[in-house]
Amino acid sequence: MSDATTVYELTNVSKTYRNEGKDFTALRDVSFSIREGEIFGIIGMSGAGKSTLVRTLNRLTDVTSGSVRYFGRDLAELSSRELRKVRRSMAMIFQGFNLLQQRTVIKNVEQPLRIAGVPRGERREIARKMLEIVGLSEKEKEYPARLSGGQRQRVAIARALAADPKVLLCDEATSALDPKITGEILELLAKINRERKLTIVIITHEMSVVERICHRVAIIDDGYLAEVGDVAEVFRSPKTRAAKKLVFPSNPYDPSEKDSRLLRIAFDGLSAKEPFIADLVATTGLKVNILSANTKSVGGVGYGQMVLELPKGEADREAVIAYFKRKGLAISEVET
Amino acid sequence: MSDYIVEAIKNGVFETLKMTAYASLYAYIVGLPLGVILYATASGRLLANRPVNVIIGAIVDVMRSLPFLILLVLLIPFTRFVTGSSIGTTAAIVPLTVGAIPIVARMVEASLCEVQPGIIEAATSMGASPLHIIIHFILPEAAPSLLQGAAINVATVLGYSAMAGVIGGGGLGAIALQYGYYRYQKDVLWTTVILLVIMVMVIQQTGGLLAKFRRKS
Numbered sequence: 001m002s003d004a005t006t007v008y009e010l011t012n013v014s015k016t017y018r019n020e021g022k023d024f025t026a027l028r029d030v031s032f033s034i035r036e037g038e039i040f041g042i043i044g045m046s047g048a049g050k051s052t053l054v055r056t057l058n059r060l061t062d063v064t065s066g067s068v069r070y071f072g073r074d075l076a077e078l079s080s081r082e083l084r085k086v087r088r089s090m091a092m093i094f095q096g097f098n099l100l101q102q103r104t105v106i107k108n109v110e111q112p113l114r115i116a117g118v119p120r121g122e123r124r125e126i127a128r129k130m131l132e133i134v135g136l137s138e139k140e141k142e143y144p145a146r147l148s149g150g151q152r153q154r155v156a157i158a159r160a161l162a163a164d165p166k167v168l169l170c171d172e173a174t175s176a177l178d179p180k181i182t183g184e185i186l187e188l189l190a191k192i193n194r195e196r197k198l199t200i201v202i203i204t205h206e207m208s209v210v211e212r213i214c215h216r217v218a219i220i221d222d223g224y225l226a227e228v229g230d231v232a233e234v235f236r237s238p239k240t241r242a243a244k245k246l247v248f249p250s251n252p253y254d255p256s257e258k259d260s261r262l263l264r265i266a267f268d269g270l271s272a273k274e275p276f277i278a279d280l281v282a283t284t285g286l287k288v289n290i291l292s293a294n295t296k297s298v299g300g301v302g303y304g305q306m307v308l309e310l311p312k313g314e315a316d317r318e319a320v321i322a323y324f325k326r327k328g329l330a331i332s333e334v335e336t
Numbered sequence: 337m338s339d340y341i342v343e344a345i346k347n348g349v350f351e352t353l354k355m356t357a358y359a360s361l362y363a364y365i366v367g368l369p370l371g372v373i374l375y376a377t378a379s380g381r382l383l384a385n386r387p388v389n390v391i392i393g394a395i396v397d398v399m400r401s402l403p404f405l406i407l408l409v410l411l412i413p414f415t416r417f418v419t420g421s422s423i424g425t426t427a428a429i430v431p432l433t434v435g436a437i438p439i440v441a442r443m444v445e446a447s448l449c450e451v452q453p454g455i456i457e458a459a460t461s462m463g464a465s466p467l468h469i470i471i472h473f474i475l476p477e478a479a480p481s482l483l484q485g486a487a488i489n490v491a492t493v494l495g496y497s498a499m500a501g502v503i504g505g506g507g508l509g510a511i512a513l514q515y516g517y518y519r520y521q522k523d524v525l526w527t528t529v530i531l532l533v534i535m536v537m538v539i540q541q542t543g544g545l546l547a548k549f550r551r552k553s
Binding site: 058060083084085086087088090091092094096098099100101102103111112114115116143144145163169 | 452454455457458459460461462463464465468472473476477479480550551552553
């Protein structure tokens, strides 16, 4: 059914944990697909079910109903031997790195090759190449405890790449790192995606991670798939409440009156050249109150967003909204 | 102390070391795999298997709860069957081994439980089999803790070996009992006790140092 370029196809995936008579449903009827070569983000608040979701992708967690197809094969139908073989083509990195503390860096990187039965000499050679890719060649004899968090995650990435996987699953891989190191790790992942055409799935609770490197994104909210689509599109016009909550700037707005209506405008690098607020005032004579404004890079394109407080009268409000629509700006109402 | 007693003590040190070394070795040959099984078959682990876990756990705990002196006596027929004799240094190795196995098993299990679950999850995600995960991920990660446990176990076996003197086992324990206790030779008693204390301390310190040297985090 799925064409050659679909890596994962999830159909009505549900997961319920049974624990001493109490049921907990982590995923409800989730369906989407992941294409070969893309960086796919899965974002949600903590407890939304995204960690469970990524674990269904390599069957660390079995689904309760629905199916997860990997290059067309239903993972649930694999025997444990076949599953182990398939898992060798899916690498995973973790928030806590999960490196062997009692083994040197190079030995850690060799682990997947050892599992695949690659001979010792060849193992060492490949592992060295992987450390070179992540820029840690000089650390091969060190133990993980002596490395910084960012370096440890680089070792984990080298380890993940060693067995030449088709997919890289990242479970909150940057959540334990500071913003600068997060940026470096994301840069590395983007580079690997470009150069090796490796499909990458990124689980995160930070919109900034998704905006920075993901091509497409799925938003998970309370076990449901709230929204899925191109990152730029979701950023410009989020449709669901969950998406808006993630996309909108997190600084608190302080409208001048209780019943004010707030509007978020998102604009890409092109419309950003136009002084549209000044133009709004000039053409309609209406004034808006700017509550928040910032710019950021989404998928390599500069985007700006602004939260405005609309003028009081209903007719004036509609006129402002009509103006922005005419200008082709993505607008959405912010709940106060 | 007369010359023959000094000679007997020298011999006793050698016998004690021999009993401790062999009994510890054999106890680990059996106890290490048992500990791994206890760990791996517990619920939620790699090879979760309730019947196996409960049965082995029960046997281990029953053996462990028997006082060692009682075990010595109970095992006399078995010892005679294995070594052909029930007295002497070689014969004492059998009850020492049997007595140490359950302690080793539980100690190994406790060490393995310290390994971070994330390591096992990572190994599973790489497509490793349960046996591969145990040998190449769990045991190496637990190595420092296993060494620390081994020091405690060997010291315990050494202490037990002194008790073997009661049923005719050799070693420092027998000398302390025969000369020191039955013949009121306090100097012999104290000499053997001090030697035993020194031996335990050396074992404990060596194990501790090895573990410290081995621990990289």
